[in-house]
Amino acid sequence: MKKPKEPIYEHTQIKKMLHYVNVWFLPFRWGVNTYRGCEHNCVYCNARYTHEYLGLPTGEFSHKIVVKDNASELLDKEFSKEKWNKKLTVNLATVTDPYQPAEKRFEITRGVLEIFLKYHNALMITTKSDLVLRDLDLLTEIARTGFLNVVITLPTLNEDLRVKIEPMVPPVEKRLEAIQKLHEAGITVGVTAIPLLPYISDSEKDVEELVKTVAGQGADYVIVDVLNFRGEARNRFMEFLNSYDLDLIPKYENLYETNYCDKNYVKTVRRYANKIIKQYKADNYDKMYSYRKKEKK
Numbered sequence: 001m002k003k004p005k006e007p008i009y010e011h012t013q014i015k016k017m018l019h020y021v022n023v024w025f026l027p028f029r030w031g032v033n034t035y036r037g038c039e040h041n042c043v044y045c046n047a048r049y050t051h052e053y054l055g056l057p058t059g060e061f062s063h064k065i066v067v068k069d070n071a072s073e074l075l076d077k078e079f080s081k082e083k084w085n086k087k088l089t090v091n092l093a094t095v096t097d098p099y100q101p102a103e104k105r106f107e108i109t110r111g112v113l114e115i116f117l118k119y120h121n122a123l124m125i126t127t128k129s130d131l132v133l134r135d136l137d138l139l140t141e142i143a144r145t146g147f148l149n150v151v152i153t154l155p156t157l158n159e160d161l162r163v164k165i166e167p168m169v170p171p172v173e174k175r176l177e178a179i180q181k182l183h184e185a186g187i188t189v190g191v192t193a194i195p196l197l198p199y200i201s202d203s204e205k206d207v208e209e210l211v212k213t214v215a216g217q218g219a220d221y222v223i224v225d226v227l228n229f230r231g232e233a234r235n236r237f238m239e240f241l242n243s244y245d246l247d248l249i250p251k252y253e254n255l256y257e258t259n260y261c262d263k264n265y266v267k268t269v270r271r272y273a274n275k276i277i278k279q280y281k282a283d284n285y286d287k288m289y290s291y292r293k294k295e296k297k
């Protein structure tokens with residue numbers, strides 16, 4: 001495996017924090033990102049295309065990291081507008097990880113949490129890092145005085161595979177510990193087992209082990225989905241497959257005539273995954289949607 005390049009941090013003052021997210025099935029309509037680019041460098045990452053918006057090559061997504069220095073100041077201004085009295089749910093983050101290694105140094109995400117707490121606005125956080133536990137003091141208060149749902153992404157329990165597909169992400173054990181501690185702090189915690197990798201990490205046995213384990217740690221719900229591609233993600237993933245298992249290449253070519261996995265294959269995985277999720281009572285999706293339902297009234 002290639003050694004990851006040293007990150008280059010580029011500090012910037014941005015003009016806008018909140019952006020509208022027009023995806024009907026998501027439990028939020030607004031998003032914020034505290035960084036651009038992501039050091040986690042997952043082989044299946046579908047967010048690399050966002051570097052093009054900055055005029056940067058997608059190949060620099062995992063080592064040229066844009067740090068939004070004025071994120072909390074700007075969010076404070078945006079939340080002070082009348083429209084935000086409605087306290088609409090906001091997702092942090094949509095195209096980066098708010099707790100990637102840069103956050104240890106710059107604490108941009110922590111600054112943004114302070115603004116959520118100031119306005120008691122509803123928040124969803126999506127991360128793969130146990131660094132989220134550093135902010136447990138703020139998170140507990142946000143959950144107590146408003147709405148908070150932390151979503152930990154964990155697509156496999158296999159640590160050997162994790163090293164190959166998510167080289168800079170904290171180990172499986174750390175993420176399991178994060179789920180448990182968030183749950184013990186009274187925070188709603190979901191797990192996204194996304195992406196499940198066909199013929200690698202999506203067998204019924206894999207899914208059952210994963211769901212059983214995270215449910216045991218206190219996860220309120222689990223969402224699964226099979227790998228799909230956006231932009232150049234497909235080429236990058238195929239490069240990984242080339243070094244992982246050459247025999248899988250023709251199988252993937254069959255499954256992926258487009259950037260989306262074969263529908264029947266996905267149906268089969270979803271069918272057994274949903275059964276398993278119910279069996280282990282990891283289907284408390286109301287906790288995720290409850291606030292959004294209230295927003296509509």
Ligand code: SF4
Pocket residue numbers: 038039040041042044045046047095096097128
């Ligand atoms: S954590 Fe998310 S945004 Fe970051 S590299 Fe991995 S998939 Fe991409």
